Amino acid sequence: MFSMKSLRQHNKSFGFTLVEMMIVAPMMIIIIGTIIVAIVTLTGESLAEGGRAQLLNDVQDSLDRIEADVQASGAYLSTNNFTITAPQGLDDATQKFVSISPVGVDSIILNSFFTTASPALSTRSLVYLPNTPFACGDASIVQNQVMTNNVVYFVKDTSLWRRTVATSTYASKACAGVNIWQQPNCAEALMATNTSLCKAQDELLLTGVQPTDFIVDYYLSASDTTPALGTELQDPDARQIAIDKASTMQITLKASKVYAGRDITQQGTIRVTRTGSIVKYATPQP
Numbered sequence: 001m002f003s004m005k006s007l008r009q010h011n012k013s014f015g016f017t018l019v020e021m022m023i024v025a026p027m028m029i030i031i032i033g034t035i036i037v038a039i040v041t042l043t044g045e046s047l048a049e050g051g052r053a054q055l056l057n058d059v060q061d062s063l064d065r066i067e068a069d070v071q072a073s074g075a076y077l078s079t080n081n082f083t084i085t086a087p088q089g090l091d092d093a094t095q096k097f098v099s100i101s102p103v104g105v106d107s108i109i110l111n112s113f114f115t116t117a118s119p120a121l122s123t124r125s126l127v128y129l130p131n132t133p134f135a136c137g138d139a140s141i142v143q144n145q146v147m148t149n150n151v152v153y154f155v156k157d158t159s160l161w162r163r164t165v166a167t168s169t170y171a172s173k174a175c176a177g178v179n180i181w182q183q184p185n186c187a188e189a190l191m192a193t194n195t196s197l198c199k200a201q202d203e204l205l206l207t208g209v210q211p212t213d214f215i216v217d218y219y220l221s222a223s224d225t226t227p228a229l230g231t232e233l234q235d236p237d238a239r240q241i242a243i244d245k246a247s248t249m250q251i252t253l254k255a256s257k258v259y260a261g262r263d264i265t266q267q268g269t270i271r272v273t274r275t276g277s278i279v280k281y282a283t284p285q286p
Contacts, residue, residue: 048259048260048262048264050259051257051259051260051262051264052259052264052266055208055255055257055259055264055265055266056266056268058206058255058266059206059253059254059255059266059267059268060268061205062160062205062206062253063251063253063268063269063270065162065205066108066153066251066270066272067270067272068119068120069110069112069151069153069162070108070110070249070272070274071272071273071274071275072112072113072119072275073110073111073112073151073274074110074111074112074113074146074148074276074278074279074280075110075111075244075274075278075279075280076099076108076109076110076111076218076243076244076246076249076274077099077109077110077111077150077240077243077280078098078099078109078236078237078239078240078243079096079097079098079099079109079236079240080096080097080109080150080152080165081111081150081280081281081282082150082167082282082285082286083167083286084096084165085167085168085197085286086194087186087187087190087194087197087198088163088165088166088184088185088186088197088198090154092186092187092190097109097150097152097154097165098236099216099239099243100216100232100234100239102234104212105155105211105212105214106214106215106216107152107153107154107155107214107216108151108152108153108154108216108249108251109150109151109152110150110151110152111148111150111279111280111281111282112148112149112150112151112164112182113126113127113146113147113148113149113279114126114127114146114147114148114149114170114174114180114181114182115127115181115182116178116179116180116181117179117181118181119181124181126142126146126147127146127147127174127178127180128141128142128144128145128146128147128174128175129144129145129146129147129173129174129283129284130144130173130174130175131144132144132145136175136176137175141175145281145283146279146283147170147173147174147180147283147284148279148281148282148283149164149165149166149167149170149182149184150164150165150166150282151163151164151165152164152165153205153214155209155210155211155213155214158207158208158209158210159204159205159206159207159208159209160204160205160206160207160209160214160253160255161202161203161204161205162185162202162203162205163185163186163202163203164182164183164184164185164200165184165185166182166184166197167282167284167285167286168196168197168286169284169285169286170184170284173283173284183199183200184197184198184199184200185198185199185200185201185202185203186198186201186202187201187202188201188202206253206255207255207257208255208256208257209253209254209255210254210256213253213254213255213256214251214252214253214254215251215252215253216249216250216251217231217249217250218231218242218243218246218248218249218250219246219247219248219249219250219271220245220246220247220248221247221248221273222247222248222271222273224248227250228242228243228245228246229242230242231243231246244278244280247273247274248271248272248273248274249271249272249273249274250269250270250271251269251270251272252267252268252269253267253268253269254266254267255267
């Protein structure tokens with residue numbers, strides 16, 4: 001049978017005094033806080049690592065897109081080789097693009113070919129201008145001039161964009177019944193009021209790109225280590241003469257984003273050589 005004294009002693013052995021609680025509680029808070037910080041840090045690192053990998057993939061995908069266009073292009077251009085119709089210009093009006101601006105900002109301007117299907121398909125064929133000299137339906141039409149457009153890569157609003165630029169008369173110049181796969185692009189906000197030329201919106205390739213993060217150099221051959229002389233001249237005609245001698249292009253692309261509160265930057269570089277003979281004329285003319 002317990003006495004009151006033994007009961008008080010029994011209860012005391014299973015509890016904490018106020019002093020003990022004041023000592024234990026802060027220690028528990030510190031331990032729990034440390035665990036939470038560790039979990040948050042590990043989670044943040046995991047998210048940042050995933051973001052880093054995703055950004056690297058995005059940079060590489062953009063470079064792969066450029067590589068495919070450069071390989072299949074007819075020529076590298078210092079500026080557009082035909083009169084631009086609004087709103088396809090650099091200023092979303094009639095200003096021509098330039099491969100290097102007075103402040104040193106690079107763009108890529110390619111003379112590219114219209115095809116009847118995606119250039120990646122073996123079933124596609126080139127689109128030819130009729131009566132130059134052979135008429136539509138003539139088997140020799142494959143000797144006619146090929147219809148061309150300009151593919152432009154440029155940085156605007158901290159993003160890398162791709163735009164297909166065509167003459168205003170392109171749609172009516174092919175033989176009847178010939179499908180033209182490439183569609184001229186414009187800024188999305190201008191498409192609704194320019195439906196005759198703006199068939200699709202500009203392709204957004206990569207965000208987080210500053211104008212100086214997109215660097216383009218031209219080389220006489222794939223083995224050269226020094227950029228071709230004259231390819232950075234400000235005069236577009238003189239620059240075109242130098243670019244015409246170059247077969248290889250090197251593109252360096254960098255992008256920066258914030259993932260889980262961390263600044264992430266990824267960069268990639270490719271060297272690509274244009275295949276085929278140089279074709280830099282613009283057809284059809286407006």
